[in-house]
Amino acid sequence: MDSLYIHIPFCNRICAYCDFNKFLIDNQPVDTYVDMLIKELKYLKERSLKTIYVGGGTPTALNLNQLERLLSFINDNFNVSHEYTFEANPDELTTEKISLLKEYGVNRVSLGVQTFDNELLKILGRTHNFDDIYRSINHMEKIGLDNYSIDLMYNLPGETSQHIEDSLNNIKVLQPKHISWYSLIIEKHTIFYNKIKQGKLHIANSEVEGKRYERVMEGLKKIGYHQYEISNFSSDPKYESMHNKTYWKNNEYYGAGAGSHGYVNGERYFNVKPVPHYINRMKEDTNAIKEIHKLSNKEMYEEEMFLNLRLNKGLKINQFKDKYGVSLFDIYGDVIEKHINQNNLQINGEYLSLTEQGKMVGNDVFIDFLID
Ligand code: SF4
Incomplete structure (x- = not known):
């Protein structure tokens, strides 16, 4: 952490x-x-x-x-x-x-x-x-x-x-x-x-x-x-x-304070939002977590793509396999091919990233990485 x-x-x-x-x-x-x-x-x-x-x-x-x-x-x-x-x-x-x-x-x-x-x-x-x-x-x-x-x-x-x-x-x-x-x-x-x-x-x-x-x-x-x-x-x-x-880079972090969220051990957690609720919880407890969400594999893959593709450098292709034990292309081969053909995505050495044109239509690209 x-x-x-x-x-x-x-x-x-x-x-x-x-x-x-x-x-x-x-x-x-x-x-x-x-x-x-x-x-x-x-x-x-x-x-x-x-x-x-x-x-x-x-x-x-x-x-x-x-x-x-x-x-x-x-x-x-x-x-x-x-x-x-x-x-x-x-x-x-x-x-x-x-x-x-x-x-x-x-x-x-x-x-x-x-x-x-x-x-x-x-x-x-x-x-x-x-x-x-x-x-x-x-x-x-x-x-x-x-x-x-x-x-x-x-x-x-x-x-x-x-x-x-x-x-x-x-x-x-x-x-x-x-x-x-x-x-x-x-x-x-x-x-x-x-x-x-x-x-x-x-x-x-x-x-x-x-x-x-x-x-x-x-x-x-x-x-x-x-x-x-x-x-x-x-x-x-x-x-x-x-x-x-x-x-x-979709790495884990702590969040503290009213309404903050964190990401620990593959789980996203959310603290209570209103200040009085936060204070009351913390008076009695050691944390103020309202909800913990264990990410499914599908959610983890999607987040890995949305977040890393925001970076100019993009997503390190091998990192996907190291993290999830499955090849990026087995999960997203068709989507990647489609957006490379449309000049929205590019592969530079070890990285997959948005092109200049892709940055302009980032949300349209990201939507395609949602798994049905
Ligand atoms: S209301 Fe407060 S938190 Fe929101 S933009 Fe203004 S200064 Fe920032």
Whole structure:
């Protein structure tokens, strides 16, 4: 077991597009939550890990005291050999919080920028603005926590192609080590979903979305970023997110906190989502697992394909046989042949991967790997 994900389910404001397990922080029992999270972490078997990722919600919504309690517990109880990431919102990342993260060994920040445009940020319901982005990055660089990723979205309501160009120009100025740039997905039970249903909000069609994606890939390549996953780019291979590659390589990991999930011994588990339920469970128990799902062979094969094919490098063909004792081509020979013929998949040495064209129609390719 190399990786651990820790969930902080609190935010200072709820964004219009968000369907994560998150709650407005006002009047929440945050101190008790941190206590119970620490209790859950105490019962994890593994103490030496390659990566820890603290996400949310927004971990930087915690106050200094809460943050320090969590950080110092992790510091005293875990040995993180490679990558220790905290997600952060630009307006919440004060110099005090950055110093605290650095003091306790955090070596990577994933900054929720989303867009550099103040009007679009308002539409998204974000609490930060353009100046907050530059200020927080400036502080991180001064304090020496300069391995940061910028998280962006495209295909936003009100977005034009010029917004993409502006983001690319800002990236050129800032030169972050890593960029995640996802297309906005309209999820059910969000403000955006309801507004679109009522005809009050519009997003571009899939043709425009495809063009934006092409421009993102091409624009980042031109300014020196290499793409290693469908939506992820780094300035150098050493800055690829090792933690997220755990997910894409379909390796196992722990999850802790309300609504988090983990993957251990071939079983995916899910913790209870609401904060009060999580706290009550943890007061009486050593974990807060709501459901454990033992993966069937079919599910394991499917996940192996969907996840590994997200990576530019793709799936190591022999690894499939080593993991499952059966040849990749015995299970998926016809599908692979079909998509190689359609120029969506390619074999490069030991790896099967999406072609440039395949990246544009990734979901159509993935669907074919579902076994009836
Ligand atoms: S800050 Fe992040 S987790 Fe919180 S509501 Fe916004 S998108 Fe969701």
